[in-house]
Amino acid sequence: MTARIPVGIVLNGVTGRMGYRQHLVRSLLAIREAGGVALKDGTYLWPEPVLVGRSEAKLRDVAERHGLTEWTTDLGAALARPDVSIYFDAQVTSEREKAIGLAIEAGKHIYTEKPLATTLHGAIELARAADAAGLRHGVVQDKLFLPGLRKLKRLVDGGFFGQILSVRGEFGYWVFEGDWQSAQRPSWNYRAADGGGIVVDMFPHWHYVLEQIFAPVTAVTAHVTTHIPRRWDEQGEPYEATADDAAYAIFELEGGVVAQINSSWAVRVNRDELVEFQVDGTHGSAVAGLRGCRIQPRAATPKPVWNPDLPVSHSFREQWQEVPDNEEYDNGFKAQWEMFLRHVAEDAPYTWDLWAGARGVQMAELGLQSAREGRRVEMTELDR
Known part of the structure; x- marks a missing residue:
């Protein structure tokens, strides 16, 4: 045995x-x-x-x-x-x-x-x-282990994009206020005193996604808000939402890559998955979600023409190719x-390690500082 x-x-x-x-x-x-x-x-x-x-x-x-x-x-x-x-x-x-x-x-x-x-x-x-x-x-x-992002990392490592220019991320969904329909997230998420807020929750995720797949983050510019100021808790009691429920951020990466990521618990989903990242490079583009990843290489890029006087006669989504799994993805x-x-x-x-976790906390703090002071904030090395 x-x-x-x-x-x-x-x-x-x-x-x-x-x-x-x-x-x-x-x-x-x-x-x-x-x-x-x-x-x-x-x-x-x-x-x-x-x-x-x-x-x-x-x-x-x-x-x-x-x-x-x-x-x-x-x-x-x-x-x-x-x-x-x-x-x-x-x-x-x-x-x-x-x-x-x-x-x-x-x-x-x-x-x-x-x-x-x-x-x-x-x-x-x-x-x-x-x-x-x-x-x-x-x-x-x-999130580094999600099938969609593993496929995206495979594309990056294989040089598919050429020079990566930008990353655009959309994350979020509508979290019910809790009055007429129970919320999908615990009420502490919306109380700052309990450690709630979408910046504290999601910016550490975006930090390791950007750092591990693309390049280290060098600067942050963010606008943070609380769209829904009043919610109802697990006992049906109303409370003031003191934590942010939406953040709109620009992250500058080493090498000149610009990443824009919107995070919101007050947005209704009109995309294929709850989170999607579009990466554009000189040789191709990709859109990755939780599981799927679609690409449009340079040689197969259509020639869009702006003409608001005529209806669109084709589907832009159909012009993209699905990346195959090529392996089994465990939880x-x-x-x-x-x-x-x-x-x-x-x-x-x-x-x-915990230092990677600390860098994620650092980016969340800088995001909140940027929003509070209305300016771009640089991300520096941590003192060990």
Whole structure:
């Protein structure tokens, strides 16, 4: 029988939507169903989740539903366990920094959802502390594993675009206010005091997408607003939305690439997917979403003619070619968990550490600063 090595993992915030659905069920439990994570020496890592949260009833329900026995509302007790080596955080943003700090003090390797912290200072302090303690650490950067963006990265790496000129991103959907129809997102997302806001939530995503697929971000110009100032919470009570629900930004990248990304929870979808990126280059263009990616190479680019006096006689969308899958795409959260577990167990390469998370927080802070001061703000190197 193949040797199986247990690895204890504290999952804090597992009763939330992302913590439960993506990280427990579709990642760690899916890894167990597949027999574990294969290592170079032929052994398999076997995740042993320790569920942590604030509600005993919810934790008990999750544990019983999946045949798990280890759960607690006492984070300190979970971190004190000698059979636990990894701490994972999927809590609300405002609670994350303190909990990760405790996990670092307890000597646990750190893996966390983003944003890493509510402030750049806090994010840097966590990264420094984890480095000083000699711990492995990583931040979830799930969108890099989306089939559409993996196809886009393949195009970039293969030189399809020639010189890349621009990136245009559209993200968002209409989040119901909560009065006549329940909202699709938790109410804390719209309260600044609880770490809410679309800039804090999405700019860290846009940072790693731009940095990892194209080039590092050098400057930010943003306009931020709260389109829907009044919403209703999970109990049907009205509250003031103090956090931004839309951001319109220009990001300057190394090499002269200009990226424009609109992010909004107050927009109705008229595109093929909830997020789409159009990349234009001298030799071709592409439009990538969550799963699909379409291209229009230079040699096959039609010759559009502006004539408002005649109706359009063709479909512009039909002039694009679909990029084939060419491989099977696993769940992105699961794939990144496997990479991080190998990183901890056998020092396998891993790019997205807490410093990457801190840079994402930095870009969010600069976006808010740009909007507040009405100016372009340069992005500088972090002081380690």
